[in-house]
Amino acid sequence: MASSIHDLARHLNISIGTVSRALNGRADVNADTRQRVLEAARELNYSPNQSGRSLRQGATRSIAFMLQPHPGDQEYGEPFFIPFLTGLQAQLAESGLDLIVVMGAPGDYQQERLRRVVETRRADAVVLAWTRREDERIDYLAERGFPFATLGRSRSGGTSYPSLDLDFEKAGSDAVDRLVARGHRRIAAIRPSLNLNFGYLFLDGYRKALQRHGIEVDPGLIAEGFINEAGGYQVTPRVMLSKDKPTAIIFNNDAMALGGCKALAEMGIRPGHDIAVTVIVDTPLCRYFSPALTAFRPALEPMGRRLAEILLAWLPAFAGPEGPRIIREVWPLELIARDSD
Amino acid sequence: MASSIHDLARHLNISIGTVSRALNGRADVNADTRQRVLEAARELNYSPNQSGRSLRQGATRSIAFMLQPHPGDQEYGEPFFIPFLTGLQAQLAESGLDLIVVMGAPGDYQQERLRRVVETRRADAVVLAWTRREDERIDYLAERGFPFATLGRSRSGGTSYPSLDLDFEKAGSDAVDRLVARGHRRIAAIRPSLNLNFGYLFLDGYRKALQRHGIEVDPGLIAEGFINEAGGYQVTPRVMLSKDKPTAIIFNNDAMALGGCKALAEMGIRPGHDIAVTVIVDTPLCRYFSPALTAFRPALEPMGRRLAEILLAWLPAFAGPEGPRIIREVWPLELIARDSD
DNA sequence: CGTTGTTCCGTAAACGTTTACGAGAACACA
DNA sequence: TGTGTTCTCGTAAACGTTTACGGAACAACG
Numbered sequence: 210m211a212s213s214i215h216d217l218a219r220h221l222n223i224s225i226g227t228v229s230r231a232l233n234g235r236a237d238v239n240a241d242t243r244q245r246v247l248e249a250a251r252e253l254n255y256s257p258n259q260s261g262r263s264l265r266q267g268a269t270r271s272i273a274f275m276l277q278p279h280p281g282d283q284e285y286g287e288p289f290f291i292p293f294l295t296g297l298q299a300q301l302a303e304s305g306l307d308l309i310v311v312m313g314a315p316g317d318y319q320q321e322r323l324r325r326v327v328e329t330r331r332a333d334a335v336v337l338a339w340t341r342r343e344d345e346r347i348d349y350l351a352e353r354g355f356p357f358a359t360l361g362r363s364r365s366g367g368t369s370y371p372s373l374d375l376d377f378e379k380a381g382s383d384a385v386d387r388l389v390a391r392g393h394r395r396i397a398a399i400r401p402s403l404n405l406n407f408g409y410l411f412l413d414g415y416r417k418a419l420q421r422h423g424i425e426v427d428p429g430l431i432a433e434g435f436i437n438e439a440g441g442y443q444v445t446p447r448v449m450l451s452k453d454k455p456t457a458i459i460f461n462n463d464a465m466a467l468g469g470c471k472a473l474a475e476m477g478i479r480p481g482h483d484i485a486v487t488v489i490v491d492t493p494l495c496r497y498f499s500p501a502l503t504a505f506r507p508a509l510e511p512m513g514r515r516l517a518e519i520l521l522a523w524l525p526a527f528a529g530p531e532g533p534r535i536i537r538e539v540w541p542l543e544l545i546a547r548d549s550d
Numbered sequence: 551m552a553s554s555i556h557d558l559a560r561h562l563n564i565s566i567g568t569v570s571r572a573l574n575g576r577a578d579v580n581a582d583t584r585q586r587v588l589e590a591a592r593e594l595n596y597s598p599n600q601s602g603r604s605l606r607q608g609a610t611r612s613i614a615f616m617l618q619p620h621p622g623d624q625e626y627g628e629p630f631f632i633p634f635l636t637g638l639q640a641q642l643a644e645s646g647l648d649l650i651v652v653m654g655a656p657g658d659y660q661q662e663r664l665r666r667v668v669e670t671r672r673a674d675a676v677v678l679a680w681t682r683r684e685d686e687r688i689d690y691l692a693e694r695g696f697p698f699a700t701l702g703r704s705r706s707g708g709t710s711y712p713s714l715d716l717d718f719e720k721a722g723s724d725a726v727d728r729l730v731a732r733g734h735r736r737i738a739a740i741r742p743s744l745n746l747n748f749g750y751l752f753l754d755g756y757r758k759a760l761q762r763h764g765i766e767v768d769p770g771l772i773a774e775g776f777i778n779e780a781g782g783y784q785v786t787p788r789v790m791l792s793k794d795k796p797t798a799i800i801f802n803n804d805a806m807a808l809g810g811c812k813a814l815a816e817m818g819i820r821p822g823h824d825i826a827v828t829v830i831v832d833t834p835l836c837r838y839f840s841p842a843l844t845a846f847r848p849a850l851e852p853m854g855r856r857l858a859e860i861l862l863a864w865l866p867a868f869a870g871p872e873g874p875r876i877i878r879e880v881w882p883l884e885l886i887a888r889d890s891d
Numbered sequence: 892c893g894t895t896g897t898t899c900c901g902t903a904a905a906c907g908t909t910t911a912c913g914a915g916a917a918c919a920c921a
Numbered sequence: 922t923g924t925g926t927t928c929t930c931g932t933a934a935a936c937g938t939t940t941a942c943g944g945a946a947c948a949a950c951g
Contacts, residue, residue, distance in 0.1 A: 211671065213938085224900065226900070227900055230900085230940085235940095236898095239898080239899060239900085242899080256669035256670055258670070258936085258938070259670040259671055260601050260610065260936080261937030261938040262939080263906090264906045264908085266938080271672075294653050295656060309650040310617075311649075312635050312636065312649055328552075329600040330599055437834065438835075467835065468838050470840065471839070471840050474840040493780075496779070497811075498808070554907055555908065564930080566907090566908085566931095567910080570908070570910085571910085576910095578928070578929060578930080579929070580929060583930085598907080599906085599908070601906080601908090602907030604908090604936090605906090605907080606909050606936050607936085608936070
């Protein structure tokens with residue numbers, strides 16, 4: 210069915226070596242011959258068998274993105290990743306690399322899928338997201354010497370690998386600054402487990418900003434829940450029942466904010482009127498919610514592209530003249546002021 | 551670095567043929583030898599090279615899910631797919647198959663990515679979603695004889711391939727029935743392009759139900775927009791400005807509903823009070839929106855598992871004793887009554 | 892005419908598997 | 922002893938590529 214390089218060779222009555230060289234654009238092949246090979250390739254609808262190629266070259270020319278759920282979170286919060294993946298795939302394609310997304314089973318602590326990708330050499334490198342503060346996946350990859358990059362930072366692995374992250378600390382801090390400037394002093398924070406590194410960073414920025422403003426950090430105003438709608442819904446009432454009620458809430462996530470706003474609605478509290486609401490990571494939901502939610506917007510698509518560059522700069526096969534470099538970047542989150550605060 | 555079957559053979563001083571047979575559980579190998587091979591494999595941390603295996607067997611043992619955006623829709627509506635993919639991956643894994651998700655570039659009419667997967671033989675079969683009424687992807691795959699299954703139906707390709715779909719027609723019909731029973735007669739429908747087959751089916755059910763109730767179908771109450779928040783936001787006012795205003799709106803999608811509800815809010819119209827709102831496909835957003843949106847819920851995770859079964863039943867290499875079968879199923883959407891109607 | 896260099900191409904090995912084939916050994920049976 | 926069967930294993934080819942190596946043809950030059 211599918212034509213191979215041998216078919217081309219037979220059809221043109223030349224050797225497979227020449228065919229391969231012609232297709233790969235090597236110098237030592239006559240311009241005329243190359244032309245004929247390319248024509249025949251089109252005519253016979255030839256395209257290279259990836260398995261054969263990978264086997265010979267010891268490289269698959271594909272990068273795996275691990276879609277690993279965070280324990281307790283069924284829905285992953287994936288809408289977040291789509292623009293990122295779009296950019297990642299586009300940039301990788303420019304280097305002739307394929308992006309494959311690998312689903313992890315929910316609650317897969319053992320990183321079974323990651324192991325499988327690495328061990329069967331299905332990809333030349335992997336990209337991790339939702340890094341945890343201590344991340345066993347990073348330890349695993351670093352220990353094995355398998356190339357990877359992360360969307361997000363972690364304490365694991367030090368700075369031995371390239372990474373890209375958003376400045377959640379500054380966003381947390383900016384959010385507080387803005388609320389304080391608008392007269393708030395009782396500001397709550399709804400966040401996921403501190404194992405999720407962005408949750409940790411956000412809280413850090415939040416704390417430091419409060420202290421900078423001379424406002425005491427009240428543990429009763431900080432609550433932890435699953436990083437989804439249910440989490441926000443469960444946990445928000447807890448914060449609203451503290452002795453001295455908050456006049457503002459910062460949610461770490463659009464899903465948590467949605468759940469939280471439902472809880473508020475059930476208590477008859479209206480975001481934007483009775484309480485200020487800020488969300489750290491903006492999504493279409495924030496924009497189209499009523500009231501529209503003030504949120505911090507990431508440049509996801511460009512970040513996807515950039516992560517591809519960063520990863521490739523670290524891979525010897527792709528590194529430029531200066532050789533492999535470990536690049537780590539932290540990108541800003543842009544405040545989008547809307548109607549909820 | 552990575553150990554091969556040759557390393558095992560050398561280490562045990564036996565031939566690679568025997569090692570391979572032992573690992574693959576074939577009968578013609580001594581029980582004792584097999585034991586030693588397995589031990590050595592664990593000891594040397596052996597795992598088979600997927601490229602070598604694929605090359606020899608002519609099969610990659612992986613299935614590709616195409617994440618193809620619909621033109622004009624930036625966000626894909628992917629949260630919908632996550633539980634589906636979870637089920638799909640889980641069931642495929644039970645047959646030793648890997649699931650890979652392939653991102654298509656936005657607005658990729660040429661199906662470049664699909665072609666690439668097929669031509670480089672990166673997967674043994676593909677799964678398509680968001681089938682269109684006339685779907686060039688299906689034509690392409692059918693013509694090439696490449697195995698595939700779809701989440702959704704299409705006019706393309708007839709019934710020559712396995713598929714799984716939701717009963718959008720019945721959901722549209724049920725939605726109308728329910729609203730009529732509650733006294734509504736002016737019922738609007740906000741839907742995406744009729745190229746998207748589920749949009750077509752939904753509208754069909756909607757129309758037939760109206761006719762069944764002796765209600766004239768008013769074109770002014772039917773509007774088409776992108777299948778995302780912006781689409782719902784843009785198009786909903788159009789329907790509300792018709793001479794004889796609707797008292798109920800059915801949205802084809804949670805994102806369209808969100809955008810539509812924002813438009814309603816801006817007009818001072820409250821869902822659940824001033825107008826009834828129904829959503830065809832339920833998501834966490836519907837549940838946590840205020841008011842909670844009445845919606846039709848799909849069993850996504852089981853559907854993912856089922857689609858794996860259906861696909862495998864069609865692949866000769868996996869088909870049971872009866873041989874390959876084309877299974878096509880339509881699954882129900884369960885009404886979840888909430889507060890918006 | 893001999894030497895050297897260049898251009899182009901064929902040969903064959905290698906990547907890591909699986910598997911058809913056949914061989915040797917052990918054993919049973921007549 | 923001869924024949925057949927069963928169990929176990931080694932040999933080697935094959936999957937589709939890429940690429941190191943060498944050789945043929947030819948040109949250029951002294």
